[in-house]
Amino acid sequence: MGITERREREKEEIRRKILDAARELFMTEGYDKVTMRRVAEAIEYSPTTIYHHFEDKDDLVEALCHEDFAKLLAALDPALLPTDPIERLRMLGLAYARFALANPNQYRFMFLTPREEHPHPEDSPGYQSFGVVRQMVADAKAAGRLRDDDVDAMAQTLWACVHGAVCLVTTFRPEQFPCVPPAADLIERTVDASIRGLLKE
C-alpha cells in the first residue's frame, strides 16, 4: 500500500518546486515580483495548482519565511562564536547582520513586514533566534559585565540597534542618502556602540 505514500511524496515534491521557484524570484526580484502567475510559469503548471499547496500568496511567502528563520537560527550557532561573553555578543551581532545583508529580501519580509496573523510560537526558529541573543546577554550579565539587570530589555536593545543598521544599509544605496558610510563600517560601529552602551562602568 505504498501508493498514498508515493502520492504524498509527489505532492511534497511539487510543493518543493513551488517553494524553490518562489524563493528564486523572491531573492532576485523582491516580494512584488513574486506573482502566482510567474511562479506557476517557472514550474510549468497553471497558477491554480499553487492553491492546492498553499492557501494564498501570503501563505506561500510565509512558508518561505519559515525556512529562512531556520537558516537564521543556524547562522547564529553559538558553537561558532568566541567564549568571552562580550566578544561573543559582538560576533553574534555581526553574524546576524551578515545573514541580513546576504538575504535582504527575506530579511525584509521576516522583520519589516507586519504579520499579524502569523505569530511566532515558542518553539519556532524565529522565537529561538531571539532566545540565542537573550542567552548570551544573560551570560554576559552573569559574568558581571553588564550594567543593567533586565536581560530581556538589554537583548531587545541590542537587537534594535543592529536591526536599524541593517535596515538603513539595505534600504538606501550609498549615494542616495546623506553620507551613508560603507555598509560594513556602519554595522560594526553600531554593534560596538550598542554593546559598549550596556557595559558596566
Add this chain to the structure above:
Amino acid sequence: MGITERREREKEEIRRKILDAARELFMTEGYDKVTMRRVAEAIEYSPTTIYHHFEDKDDLVEALCHEDFAKLLAALDPALLPTDPIERLRMLGLAYARFALANPNQYRFMFLTPREEHPHPEDSPGYQSFGVVRQMVADAKAAGRLRDDDVDAMAQTLWACVHGAVCLVTTFRPEQFPCVPPAADLIERTVDASIRGLLKE
C-alpha cells in the same frame, strides 16, 4: 490678466485636495489602500484627473513624503531642545522617535522603502534632518564629550539605533514577537545605550 493666475490657483487647489485625500487614506489604511481610484472617489473626480497633477502613483506618494520630511525637520527644531550637548542628543532621539510613532505609515515610506529614483538633494528637508543630527553630534564632540572623531559615522550610528527601535515597535505588536517591551521603554533604552556607547571613557 488675472486669468492664468486664477487657473493656477484652481490647479493648486485640486492638487491640494488630492494630497489631502491621499494622506488621509495613507495615514489610516497604509500604502496599499491608497489606490488612485479611491483617492479620486474621495475628491469626487475621475481617476484620470489625478494624472494631470501627478505623473503616477509613485509621484503622488513621493509628494506626500516630501511634505512629511518637512514636518520631521520641524519636529527636530533645535530651539526646543536642552542646551547640554548630551541631553540635547538624547531629546533629539526621542523627538525623532515620537514623530515616527505618530506617523508610522509615513515613516515607513520615508525610511523603509527603497526610493532609487528619488534621491534627496542637499537642500531637501530629508537631507537637512540628518544635518541636525550631525550638527548636534559635532557640538557634543566639540565639547569633548565623545570618544570618536568621525562625526558623520557617529551621527549615522545614533540614527541607525533609533531607527531600529522605531522599526521594531511599529512592525510588531507587543504580543507577536518575543517579549517586545512597552514601546516607549525600548526606545528610551535604545537612545540611552547608543549615546552612552559613544561617550568618552
Add this chain to the structure above:
DNA sequence: CGCCATAACTTAACGTCGTTAACACACAGA
C-alpha cells in the same frame, strides 16, 4: 473487467489595480 469516487490539474472568469488612449467641452486669444 467496468464503474466510480477522489484527487490533481486546467480553463475561464471575476473584481481590483495602475495607467492610457480617445474623446468632450469650456474658454481665452486671434
Add this chain to the structure above:
DNA sequence: TCTGTGTGTTAACGACGTTAAGTTATGGCG
C-alpha cells in the same frame, strides 16, 4: 467666429490574486 489649449470624462488594456467550474487520470471495489 474660429481655434488651440487646458481640464475633465469614459472606456479600455494588461497584470494581478483568487475562485468556480470543468476535465482527466487513477486507485479501489463490485
